[in-house]
Amino acid sequence: MxxxxxxxxxxxxxxxxxxxxxxxxxxxxxxxxxxxxxxxxxxxxxxxxxxxxxxxxxxxxxxxxxxxxxxxxxxxxxxxxxxxxxxxxxxxxxxxxxxxxxxxxxxxETFGISGAEENALEMVNIESAVNINNHINAMLKKYKETQDKKYLKFVVCGAGFTGIELLGSLAEMKPKYAKVAGVKPEEIEIYCVEAATRLLPMFNEKLANFAIGKLEGLGVKLLTGKPIKGIKPETVVYQDNAETEELAELEAATIIWTTGVxxxxxxxxxxxxxxxxxxxxxxxxxxxxxxxxxxxxxxxxxxxxxxxxxxxxxxxxxxxxxxxxxxxxxxxxxxxxxxxxxxxSQGSVASIGNTIGLGQVGNTSVKGYPASFLKKIIMNKSLAATGGMKQMFAKGRFDLYH
Ligand SMILES: Cc1cc2nc3c(=O)[nH]c(=O)nc-3n(C[C@H](O)[C@H](O)[C@H](O)COP(=O)(O)OP(=O)(O)OC[C@H]3O[C@@H](n4cnc5c(N)ncnc54)[C@H](O)[C@@H]3O)c2cc1C
The missing domain is CATH 3.50.50.100 (FAD/NAD(P)-binding domain)
Known part of the structure; x- marks a missing residue:
């Protein structure tokens, strides 16, 4: 045997x-x-x-x-x-x-950026994802005690596929976060710091711009062309000006690392x-x-x-x-x-929250609600591929109509 x-x-x-x-x-x-x-x-x-x-x-x-x-x-x-x-x-x-x-x-992967491992939250498995969520809730509660605005601030480091999807979900949660902190949703600030200027290179420019527009519409502040130089406790240090190499700092109590794996x-x-x-x-x-x-x-x-x-x-x-x-x-x-x-490759579809998506399947671009529908079908298919029909029906996404 x-x-x-x-x-x-x-x-x-x-x-x-x-x-x-x-x-x-x-x-x-x-x-x-x-x-x-x-x-x-x-x-x-x-x-x-x-x-x-x-x-x-x-x-x-x-x-x-x-x-x-x-x-x-x-x-x-x-x-x-x-x-x-x-x-x-x-x-x-x-x-x-x-x-x-x-x-x-x-x-x-931190690419050797100083302080990233110690001062940013990673998102690589269930434990680390739950840890991020617990951290967010703890920071929102701290705001209530201290009124310090840094507890209402989130920074996502890296605007790759994962970073964009995370930004979409965080932005979608703003009203709920605001409730926990006892503030208005507009007071929750979500930033993304990214070295590249052209985001989502796996998608054509029109689709990438669609994603950017949607995120900005949800109040996300995208700082692009700003390489991260280090992470200090509660502070992201990035290069603000490529010519002068001038650095800038962004203070936030929640810093999440999604620059790569x-x-x-x-x-x-x-x-x-x-x-x-x-x-x-x-x-x-x-x-x-x-x-x-x-x-x-x-x-x-x-x-x-x-x-x-x-x-x-x-x-x-x-x-x-x-x-x-x-x-x-x-x-x-x-x-x-x-x-x-x-x-x-059958193409890829990214989500921005539960009801918006964007993707490219072959030469066809999809965006908005149809893309979010497609994303859920893909997730259900992949659940079936590992867990069979039982897991797909138990854990699949069937909120396809909104
Ligand atoms: C937020 C996010 C969104 C993504 N979206 C998409 C998408 O839309 N489409 C897409 O195609 N891909 C997407 N990806 C990428 C995709 O998740 C990965 O490519 C995929 O998970 C790789 O599968 P895998 O089986 O190689 O590894 P994993 O899914 O990482 O599984 C590895 C397994 O090994 C176990 N393991 C690890 N180390 C050890 C150890 N030392 N001892 C014992 N067990 C161990 C882990 O517990 C885990 O069960 C996304 C990734 C992230 C993080």
Whole structure:
């Protein structure tokens, strides 16, 4: 009996599991995750802002585990020892594998900016998203005690896809935040500091401008072309003038870091040929140095032959990689050659709160309510891909009409 070990129960890990469990054979699967639940990472900003509770975007991993073929182990992966074909865990003895699927996902990247780790809040998993929401509520209550305006101020660092979605959810919550603080919604101030001048490069300029217009309409102040130079306690330091390199400071009690992500620290700890926690995998999604190790999702980089650059890391590609990895492992188990992974992005859709969105699907642009509708359909599809119809009906988004 061969042992297949899957590390990580995110989009990539669970789609591998789901596809492998459909094809019982002469193998046993062990799935490892540090949590006993799966979370929809694409909706973390909603938990952080407080528009949905964490229960809405999580479900127990055991609900998707077929115990006849799979053992689930809740533990933290510390290191992978490819020479011994073993995975080191925090609390259990090392796990032996014949085939390994590494799907440990993303973490926050500070790009070495001083003070970012200590003084800004990261948003990378349920724990950190809940932490942001608790922090926001605590600051709003502090305003009531002190009347200090810094407690009504939020700064989102970075206006990438994640930052824009977070800004939309925070802006949507302004009336509720105002109620907690006992002020008018206009008194809640939401800023975004971003180095680039052209936002949302994954979308055409018209769509990006639509997003900017909507956010500004909701009172968000976008400071673009302002590289962040450091984060001090309750203060963002940024370059205000590119020519004079003059710095400026923005004081706020809530500073959230969304400038970028890298892959899990485990990749570097384990000696893989990685860059920012990502390993450039071969065409069949295997580590070029190990024929029984697949590296997928946000810990991998897959070359897009069309652009000559790696595909952006997304839930969309992570799901496809998981499915394809199961296919290739089954081929290896049957002594067949592995096949080449191909990917065609179906486009992407960003949300600005619950009822506005914008996106590009092929050559078609969608914006406003239809895009928000589409976003919910995509989220439901991805829930079904990891958790099946049961999770989709239990946790899906069906508030499609407004
Ligand atoms: C706010 C936000 C919005 C996004 N929106 C979109 C979108 O609209 N469309 C899209 O396609 N993508 C989107 N993304 C990106 C997408 O979420 C990621 O690309 C995706 O989550 C990657 O999937 P994954 O399975 O590789 O990793 P993850 O989803 O990060 O899952 C990793 C799993 O590994 C576990 N794990 C991590 N470290 C360890 C360890 N040491 N030991 C044990 N377990 C561990 C974690 O608990 C988790 O279950 C968004 C991301 C964010 C943050």
């Amino acid at each position: 061969k042992e297949v070990v899957i590390l990580g129960a995110g989009y990539a890990g669970l789609s591998t599991l789901k596809a492998l469990q459909k094809k019982a054979g002469d193998f046993h699967i062990t799935l490892v995750d540090q949590n006993d639940y799966h979370y929809e990472a694409t909706a973390l900003h909603e938990v952080a802002a407080g528009t949905v509770p964490k229960e809405k975007i999580t479900y127990p991993i055991k609900e998707v585990v077929n115990t006849k073929v799979t053992t689930f182990l809740q533990d933290r992966v510390v290191k992978i020892n490819t020479d011994k074909q073993e995975v080191e865990l925090e609390n259990n003895t090392a796990l032996k594998y014949d085939y390994l699927v590494v799907a440990l996902g993303f973490r926050s 890298s892959g899990s620290f485990v990749m570097g700890e384990s000696g893989f040929a990685e860059r920012r926690g990502r390993v450039m995998v071969g065409e069949d999604l295997r580590d070029p140095d190990h024929e029984n190790v697949y590296i997928i999702g946000d810990v991998s980089a897959v070359m897009d032959p069309e652009s000559g650059r790696p595909f952006p890391t997304t839930a969309q590609i992570a799901l496809k990689m998981g499915d394809f990895t199961a296919h290739n492992i089954l081929r290896q188990l049957n002594n067949q050659a592995t096949e080449t992974f191909t990917f065609k």
